[in-house]
Amino acid sequence: VLLLLLFLALEILRIFYGWKGNMCERSLSSCVCLFILLPCAALAVYYLLLQTFVLRLEFLLSAVLLCFYGLKFLLGLLFISTFSRWPLPPGPLLSI
Numbered sequence: 659v660l661l662l663l664l665f666l667a668l669e670i671l672r673i674f675y676g677w678k679g680n681m682c683e684r685s686l687s688s689c690v691c692l693f694i695l696l697p698c699a700a701l702a703v704y705y706l707l708l709q710t711f712v713l714r715l716e717f718l719l720s721a722v723l724l725c726f727y728g729l730k731f732l733l734g735l736l737f738i739s740t741f742s743r744w745p746l747p748p749g750p751l752l753s754i
Contacts, residue, residue, distance in 0.1 A: 664701070665701045668694055668697055668701070669698060672691055672698055675687045675688070676688065679737075684741075685738050685741055688738050691734060702720050702723050702724050705720045
């Protein structure tokens, strides 16, 4: 039960920071969301493989959850690379 409560708290934090990063287009909030995704994925792997008794439905749902986590990770990296504002190099283009 303690691991489920930890999973719930991490998911709430992950969704909040992902929502904030998306709405404000901030890379830092999205990075925090991706870092919180790693312990969530570890807990999902625990529920998928490391429990002593796993139902088939629980196995299926955990596998689908891990697929969505992988997709979220790839899209999160794409989002961060898109909305990261790199400073422009100094040069003649800035003097126009």
